[in-house]
Amino acid sequence: MKHFLYFYIFLSISYGLQARSWTADNGNGTFTNPLFYDEFTDPDMIRVGTDFYMVASSMHAMPGLPLLRSKDLVNWEFVTYVFDKLDMGPEFHLEGKKGIYGNGIWAPAIRYHEGRFYVFVNVNDHGLQVFTAERPEGPWIHKNMGGRIYDLGVLFDDDGKIYAVHGYDEVHLIEIKSDFSGYVDGSDRIIIPKGSAMGEGHHFYKINGKYYIISADYSPVGRMQCARADRPEGPYETTVISHRETMGTQRGWWTNGYGFWSNIPDEGDKMEFQAPSENYFAAVPLHQGGIVDLPNGEWWGFSMMDMKSVGRLTYLSPVTWKDGWPYFGVEGNLGRSPRTWFKPDTGVDTEPKAVYERDDDFSSGRLKPVWQWNHIPVSDKWKITKGKLRLHTLPARSFMFAKNTLTQRAVGPESTVTVEVDARALKEGDVAGLALLNTPYYWIGVVRTDEGFILRFYDMVKNNRTDEPLSSPYVWLQAHGDFDKDLASMAYSTDGKEYKTLGEKLRLGYQMHTFQGVRYALFAYNMEEREGGYACFDNFKVDEPFADRSKNLPVGKVITLTNLANGEQVWANPHGMLHHVAPGNKAFGGLGCRFRVHDRGQGRVALESADGSGFVTVTGLGLSGDVRLMKQETDGSLFLWQDMLWGHTMLLSLKTNCYVGLNPLTGEPYAADWPGARPDRKEGTVFAWTVVDRMD
Known part of the structure; x- marks a missing residue:
């Protein structure tokens, strides 16, 4: 009994400060996947000394390319965004019919070589970008190498050559110039032909003299492939190193008809959903991952999985080498990964902690790292003043065209966000509020009309507006997401205590238009194609009922x-x-x-x-x-x-x-x-x- 009491106290202490937000660390020497319950897409990871670094896709969100650091592969801290903004044309400013929704930053590769950090990433229609820095905190130097080298893996070889592998199914190898001004002429070649079961999202390594490529194969089912050769140009042999591992999670709802080259959906556009597939393992299992070694010689795998409308989440797997192949899983059960397993033996004891502080009362005078803008913001049309976020309204035909929309990734498996809105300074035709940024989207906010203020809820699926009278332009707005059921609701309050729901059982889905999961968004725009006033936001709070998992192990x-x-x-x-x-x-x-x-x-x-x-x-x-x-x-x-x-x-x-x-x-x-x-x-x-x- 005494032993159980001590264990319970230990768990309480371990979880005490972090129970407000998801952390994978169980506080008892184990961790439970996913590493984060908010989107961290297309992860890539390296070790530098005793530190691990990880980057991920950020698509149209600014600042972009989040860089995290860890001592134990389980608990991560935010270091920086590799760039504050990436300006490559009007579409990056949310101008035109498409913006860069679902485009922008795709599948980065991070490497460290001779004292410098490198991040390589494709930007659709703009080529391969390389960012370099001496320190992970920056400053980062940017070069545009051109070409179309997406979902690449990069290797700095022992002879000084720099290689990239890329392509889907048909895998290409190309040599990068040492000054990163472009590619070595004539170096692009096919090293693995079509039909070999290799995929995309490549990770390229040289281990014990052999060359390894790990990639995601989506046909006929999602799985991870590994290719191995004695030379970078091959010939390669391949095998499956991870398959059918869904962590007991079914695929969610899917929004049909919208891809990353589609026009921005507008009010009145038809929305249709595809129900979860009966093909359990199609494109769902762990995929698009790689491996990293520990100082003690152990290896661990990282990957992602489509987790319904919350987006693509990151997973950590033990790696077992057998017959020269790095299988995800443990001896006796290769190819499958535990949901809960023992923490990596890095020799460092780290307390459980979450990556981000999600709540923000804006009292620090700056945005917390968890925030990202939807496209590049108009810098003089927002500010933090007197402990509040002020968003000025700019003309927009509808919500997804609205500039200066500030977002956070939704956190699962369930969460509720609340924000206070002071809309007194809005002008006629202005609207400001809280949205679920996705395709489709939903929002709730305050509208200034010629007769005063009203509370409006907009449902894009039904193309339906619900208006409520307001006696005061000061309101509390709330959004709730159940990302296991792919359902949401939105509500408002005039006193911060009693809430009235205006949208129930709102269907959420994953899609390839934003190519992201749901984001909670603060917005303000003018619906009459002119600049207007502004709204002030305060006390943004996130509640996660699944954050404290200390009672999920019923010892005693x-x-x-x-x-x-x-x-x-x-x-x-x-x-x-x-x-x-x-x-x-x-x-x-x-x-x-x-x-x-x-x-x-x-x-x-x-x-x-x-x-x-x-x-x-x-x-x-x-x-x-x-x-x-x-x-x-x-x-x-x-x-x-x-x-x-x-x-x-x-x-x-x-x-x-x-x-x-x-x-x-x-x-x-x-x-x-x-x-x-x-x-x-x-x-x-x-x-x-x-x-x-x-x-x-």
């Missing part, structure tokens, strides 16, 4: 486990086997279906039947991975508790490195030989757990 509790595949409880069979029992059976809910969860440190647990008949134990290896009840606890009794959220878990056997599960159609007993969860969580490995009693 007595629980039941119900298999999501058949709705039946796990049963400590009197014959010494772990089985299942259906509702209606007299054993259902009895002591034989209850288990004490014993803490064994570092997220490891042992499950003891509450009737005292023994410990759940993996007794066999090989084909069966038999799970039985044993009087004495052994190393086969250790399981790593997988935090699947929503009161769900999987039990990862530390003897087989596979999961406890069963086939609900065959009636076989449980075995620890299952590789992982299906996206719908109904193949037999995922359990709903419920606390029924406390330990004595």
Whole structure:
């Protein structure tokens, strides 16, 4: 009991300061994916000494190319944006019919060579850009190399040559000039032909004298491929190093008809959604990742996964080298990655922390790093003054054309944002408020009319406006997103206490127009094609009900486990086997279906039947991975508790490195030989757990 009390206190301290925002660190020597529950697309990562650095795509958001740093690969801190703004023409200022929605910064590659940091990234229609700096904090020097080298991997070879690999399916190799003025003439060649199952989003490495390319293959299903050769030009052999790993998550809704070259959607444009696909593994599993080494020689993998309307999230996986290939996963279960696993052994103890402070009362006089503008802002049309953000209205035909819209990535799996708006200085035709920036979009705000102020909610899917009278232009606006169900709602208050919802069950989706997940956005524009007044925003707050996960490991509790595949409880069979029992059976809910969860440190647990008949134990290896009840606890009794959220878990056997599960159609007993969860969580490995009693 004392041990459990200390553990509980430790968890409380570890999570105490960070419970307001998602962090992957569980505070007990383990982490739970994703690393961040807000979008960090197309990640690339390097190690420099004992520090790790990671960059990601930023599309049309300014400033761009976020650069993060870590000591343990789990807890990251914001360092800088590589550029404050990237101005390559009118479309970067949100002028014209397209802007750079879904374009801009795509899939960067970060490298460190001879004392300098390099970030390479394609900008559609503008070529390959290279940014260099002596320090990660900058200043960063920018060069435009031209060409169309997207989703590239870069390698500084030992002989001084600089290579880039690029292309989809048909993989090209090209040599970059040492002064980054362009490419070596005649160096572009095909090194892996079409039909080889290689994809895009390449990461290029030289390890122990061999050349490795890791890329994302989307056809026929999402997976990660690895190619290997003795020379940079090949010939290459390939294999699959990660596949079918969805972390038990189904694909979300998809917005049809809008790509990254589409015109900006306008009010009245038709919006259609595609429901989640029954093809569970199509383009959903971990993809577009790479690998990084630790000072102790270990290797770890990073990748991303489409996580519904919140966007593409970043995942961390242990890497196991076998036969010269870097497989994601652990021995006995290669190609699959744990959702919860032990933190990398970097030799540094780091406390759990989130990357960003999401709340902002604007009292610092500057925007916090979590904020990004939608395209390049008009610099003299916004400012922070007297502890408030002031946005001046500029002419725009509708919301997605509005300049000086300030955004934050939505954070999942669920969050609510609230902001105070003072709209007194708006002029006729002005509107200011809070939006869900996506395709489609929704917004709620204050409109100044010739008769005064009204509160308006706009639903783009229905092309419907809902107006409410306002007695005061000072309001609180609120948006709620459930990014697991792909649904949102919007509301307002005139006193900051009681809220009235004007939009319910708003369908969210992922799409390739913004090529991003939902963003919370503060906006102000004039609907009558002229400049107007301004609105002031204050006390932006983000609430994350899933941020504190310290109670998701029920150590010291007595629980039941119900298999999501058949709705039946796990049963400590009197014959010494772990089985299942259906509702209606007299054993259902009895002591034989209850288990004490014993803490064994570092997220490891042992499950003891509450009737005292023994410990759940993996007794066999090989084909069966038999799970039985044993009087004495052994190393086969250790399981790593997988935090699947929503009161769900999987039990990862530390003897087989596979999961406890069963086939609900065959009636076989449980075995620890299952590789992982299906996206719908109904193949037999995922359990709903419920606390029924406390330990004595």
